[in-house]
Structure formats: structure tokens, C-alpha cells
Amino acid sequence: MARKVGEQTVYFDNKITIAEVSSAVGPMEGNGPLGKDFDLVFEDDCLGESTFEKGECMMLRKCVENLLRKGKFTQSDIDLIIGGDLLNQIITTTFAAENFDMMYWGVYSACSSFSEALQIASTAIEAGVVKRAVACSSSHFSTAERQYRNPLELGSQSKATAQRTATASGAVVLQAGGSGPVITGMTIGKIIDFDRKDAADMGTAMAPAAAHTILTHFKDTNTSFADYDMVYTGDLAKVGLGILSDMLKMHGYDPSGRLNDCGHMLFDCVKQHADCGGSGAGCSSSVFCGHIFPKLKNKELGRILFVPTGALLSTVSSYQKNSIPCIAHAVVIENKKDKK
Amino acid sequence: MDDKAKLRESFEKAAAKNAPKPPYFKHGFAAFTVGGGICVFAQFLINTFQSFGMTYSEASATETIVVIFITGLLTALGLFDRIGRVAGAGTFVPITGFANSIVSSAIEFKAEGWIFGLGGNMFKVAGPVLVYGITSSWVVGIVYYLYLLVA
Structure with missing residues (x-):
């Protein structure tokens, strides 16, 4: 069983292994310093879809599909998919998860959604609730800009402290046992x-x-x-x-x-x-x-x-x-x- | 961490030390030159139209239409936001900013349909300008009217 130490920390007794990972990014991230590290780089940040929201959803879907392919998993090998994104009612994750025949938990913790998903998935594996889970998260510059800030084509100046929302998805397979980072x-x-x-x-x-x-x-x-x-x-x-x-x-x-x-x-x-x-x-x-x-x-x-x-x-x-x-x-x- | 006050104290110190200084001079210079350039261009248009025999008010209205059209076109081509990123107030304050705010909103919300998307959101950015612009001109008008009665 998991052991709590100190105020907020927990150790896991099971070997919760990260069996496989997958990443997908947009054009600007692909041209950045880490560009060569990503599995999928999309030149079109709409991915051929009619809206940016649908494009982000497709990016996450392709990221998870790539994850299963890389790890040679079929959908029935995975019990649970858990993840989150920035859009209202986490539509990206939900609409992407719809394509997979797995149990689904949507989480929201803004930009820390990925670690929240990792923590919940690890806890579920430790407790024996699931054997293998996909944890993922996604964001998109254009969908975030639309929801949180101004229209994309508005000619406004950004503040000296502003940051650019990454057009990117990442997904991992977590499982009990096996080889890989734990x-x-x-x-x-x-x-x-x-x-x-x-x-x-x-x-x-x-x-x-x-x-x-x-x-x-x-x-x-x-x-x-x-x-x-x-x-x-x-x-x-x-x-x-x-x-x-x-x-x-x-x-x-x-x-x-x-x-x-x-x-x-x-x-x-x-x-x-x-x-x-x-x-x-x-x-x-x-x-x-x-x-x-x-x-x-x-x-x-x-x-x-x-x-x-x-x-x-x-x-x-x-x-x-x-x-x-x-x-x-x-x-x-x-x-x-x-x-x- | 029981000592949140200590954490906060260290945060306030570190935040003050790391706060970036906005490049006021660079922004001011860009706004002045680009904004000034737009005004010179507009004046050139007015003078040209007047030389074609238009009255001043006709020439001024035509100039506004031309500048709004150019802004709308540059916005639709995805170029205006790049200019605005550098020019700041230089493109935002003249009528170019107003035109850009309406066209960019219209493009943005077309994805949600013509009625509730484009129709409902076209004035999302420009709306407050219209509401308070018209209200304040109305107030100024009344004050001016009362002044004329007294004077």
C-alpha cells in the first residue's frame, strides 16, 4: 500500500512503470529548440479540421493513437484514459477520449493537469483499481487565446510578462510492473x-x-x-x-x-x-x-x-x-x- | 510548510527582483512613428480627394472608408496582428484599431455560426468603445447645449 510521509507526500510500493510515451506539437513548437524531440510535428495547427478546437482534439487523438502504436498496445490492453486540457468543460480530452474504448476520467488542474492525471492514475494502479492507464494532457495556442484572451487577429501588444500557450499534447502509458522509468x-x-x-x-x-x-x-x-x-x-x-x-x-x-x-x-x-x-x-x-x-x-x-x-x-x-x-x-x- | 508568511515574504522579494521592465521607450517610439505615419497617410488621402474636387467633409469620409478597408484587408490576411504587436497604440488608437477589433472578432467567431457566433460576438471588443463613446458624446452634447443657453 502507498505510504504517506510528512505533510503531503506519498510513496508507492508497487512498481508503477511508465511503459511508453508519445508527444505531438504544432509548427512553432516543432521549429523550437526541442523540435527534433517530438514524435509528431503538425505543420497545420488545425490538422485539416474546420476549427481550432477540433484541431486540438485531433492532435490529442493522434498523440494517443501514436502512443498505442509505439508501445504495441491495443485498446483492450488499456483499462483507463485520464487527462485534461484548458478548454471549458475539458472538451478536448473528452472528445478525444470518445474515440477510445476505455474507462475515462477527465481532470482539470489548468497547466498542471498532466501531473494531476499522473498522480490519480498512479494512485489507481497502486490501489489495484486499474492495471494499465493512459495519462495525457493537451493545449493549443489558438483555442486558449480565443477562450482566455482576445481574438487571434486583434493587433494588440503583449505584456512583458506574457507567455505563449503551447500547441502540444503528451500522453504516457502507466502500468504495474514491467521495465522503464518508475x-x-x-x-x-x-x-x-x-x-x-x-x-x-x-x-x-x-x-x-x-x-x-x-x-x-x-x-x-x-x-x-x-x-x-x-x-x-x-x-x-x-x-x-x-x-x-x-x-x-x-x-x-x-x-x-x-x-x-x-x-x-x-x-x-x-x-x-x-x-x-x-x-x-x-x-x-x-x-x-x-x-x-x-x-x-x-x-x-x-x-x-x-x-x-x-x-x-x-x-x-x-x-x-x-x-x-x-x-x-x-x-x-x-x-x-x-x-x- | 507551516510558515506561509515566510514563503510569502520570500516571494514578494523575489517577484520584485525578477519583474521585467516594460520597454516604454521602444513602445512609445513605435506607437509615435506608426500612429503618426497613419495620420500622415490619411491626410495625404484627404488632400488627394480634395484635389479631385471633393469638399473637405466628403474627402474626410472617403479617407475613413479607405483606411477601414485597408485595415480589414490586412486583418483578414493575417498581417495586421503582426503590425499591431510592434506598433501597439500606434495602430490601436486610430480608426484602424476600431476596424481591426470588429473584423478580427467576426473572423474569430465565425466557427460558432453566423447568428450566435459572428452576429453575437462581432462587437465583443468594439462594443464597449461604442457604448461609452456614444454615451460620453451625448453627455458632452448636453453640457455644450447648456453652455450655449447660458452664453
Whole structure:
């Protein structure tokens, strides 16, 4: 059975293995610094569909289909598909999951939906509820822009703190046993809200949530940066990553060389006009599946803490001048030769 | 983490240190040159139309139509948002910004159909400008009328 340690951390006893991964991205992500790492790069960000929403749904569907093909799984091998996205009523995930004959759990945790899906799927596998599950998440620049911000063709200037929603999907197969990197533990986040209200500055709003989860994890498990090859956050981007790094230093942890952010890695911000970097539910999942997982698999990384962050706001809460509640969920992923 | 106050204190310090400074001068310069350029171009149109024998008000109305048309075309071609990203207020404040806001909304919401999509949302961005523009001109009109009565 899972063991709770400290305030918010849980260790799994079962060997919850990441058996296979798949990533799919749009044209700009494909042209970015990590472009070569992704499985599928679509030149048309509508994927031939009539609307951006249908295009995003197709991107996630193709990502999951690619996942099953890569891992040589049939649909009947998978018990459950769990995932989330940024659109109202998580239509992307639901309409994509409709195509698969699997049990379905939709989750919403904004840009940390992927880690929430990983945590719930791992818990379900640990409890013996399911044997094998697909965890996924997705986001799309144009659908997010439409829902949260302005019409795409509106000629407005972005703020110095703005981030670009990634057009990206990522999906993994989790199973009990087998070979591959293992999810050994998790730290479930708490909502942190330090009264930031600027929806165009989510890196700043989310940084303390990441700091809270990382510091709690270190305290709960009596570890520090020295115990991890890397700590990856989800989409803090340039500004948020700087804040997180400074905060951790103030609390006595030196992250130098062992902390990076998926949104910060995804784009060449200056050349690609990507503001401060990437964001979105698909940002962390695609970068994990495309860039981080292969390094775990070939043991270049032995142990990582993966901490996607989410800004849990809506357009309604923003217009009603609420501050932005933020969260960060962490999972520990290991691939050591000397695993017990 | 029991000490949330300490976390908050470190956050406020780090946030202040890492806050990027908006490039005010660059934005101001771009807005001034592009906005000014649009005005010079519009004046050129008015003068040209007047030289064809139009009155000033006819020439001014025709110039507005031409500028709105060009904006609509550039918006539909997907070029205007790139210009606006650099020019900022330079393209947003003149009538180009108004035209762009209506055309971009119309393009955007066509996916949800002609009635509830395009029809219902075309003035999503421009609507507030119309509501408060017309209301404030009405208020100014009344004040002016009262001033004339007194004077």
C-alpha cells in the first residue's frame, strides 16, 4: 500500500512503470529548440479540421493513437484514459477520449493537469483499481487565446510578462510492473494564492505554488537538490523560473544547474516571438514525453522531480477581479539500475 | 510548510527582483512613428480627394472608408496582428484599431455560426468603445447645449 510521509507526500510500493510515451506539437513548437524531440510535428495547427478546437482534439487523438502504436498496445490492453486540457468543460480530452474504448476520467488542474492525471492514475494502479492507464494532457495556442484572451487577429501588444500557450499534447502509458522509468512517489499540491491578479503574468503567480510544493517535498522526504538529477517545473517560463530559483535560495536550497522549466525550454523566446516562454497543459506533458523521458530511459537522468504548475483562474474570476489560485503537483520519477 | 508568511515574504522579494521592465521607450517610439505615419497617410488621402474636387467633409469620409478597408484587408490576411504587436497604440488608437477589433472578432467567431457566433460576438471588443463613446458624446452634447443657453 502507498505510504504517506510528512505533510503531503506519498510513496508507492508497487512498481508503477511508465511503459511508453508519445508527444505531438504544432509548427512553432516543432521549429523550437526541442523540435527534433517530438514524435509528431503538425505543420497545420488545425490538422485539416474546420476549427481550432477540433484541431486540438485531433492532435490529442493522434498523440494517443501514436502512443498505442509505439508501445504495441491495443485498446483492450488499456483499462483507463485520464487527462485534461484548458478548454471549458475539458472538451478536448473528452472528445478525444470518445474515440477510445476505455474507462475515462477527465481532470482539470489548468497547466498542471498532466501531473494531476499522473498522480490519480498512479494512485489507481497502486490501489489495484486499474492495471494499465493512459495519462495525457493537451493545449493549443489558438483555442486558449480565443477562450482566455482576445481574438487571434486583434493587433494588440503583449505584456512583458506574457507567455505563449503551447500547441502540444503528451500522453504516457502507466502500468504495474514491467521495465522503464518508475513513478516512486508524489507530492500533492496545496492551493497557494498570494493575491496576484494579472492574468498576463501567470509565471509570477505560479512560482510560489511551485516553491511550496518543492520545499514541502524536500522537507517531507528529507531530501534536497543533491538527491535529484533534475527538478523540472511545468510552465513558469523566464520570469517565474527566476522567482522560483530566488525563493528556493532564500529558503536555503541551491538549485544551480538542477532546476529547469518546460515552458522555458520549449521556445527560443526572442527568435520565435514567444514572449517569456511556453505555457499550457500540453507544455509540460509534451516536453516530458519528448525531451525528459528519453533521458530517463537511457539513464542519463536517474531521478527527477517533475512539478507542473497550474493557474486555476477563469475568465469569469478574472473579470470579477479575483486573485489567481495556483497549484503545483509533483511526481518523483526514477530509473536506477539498483532499484529494489 | 507551516510558515506561509515566510514563503510569502520570500516571494514578494523575489517577484520584485525578477519583474521585467516594460520597454516604454521602444513602445512609445513605435506607437509615435506608426500612429503618426497613419495620420500622415490619411491626410495625404484627404488632400488627394480634395484635389479631385471633393469638399473637405466628403474627402474626410472617403479617407475613413479607405483606411477601414485597408485595415480589414490586412486583418483578414493575417498581417495586421503582426503590425499591431510592434506598433501597439500606434495602430490601436486610430480608426484602424476600431476596424481591426470588429473584423478580427467576426473572423474569430465565425466557427460558432453566423447568428450566435459572428452576429453575437462581432462587437465583443468594439462594443464597449461604442457604448461609452456614444454615451460620453451625448453627455458632452448636453453640457455644450447648456453652455450655449447660458452664453
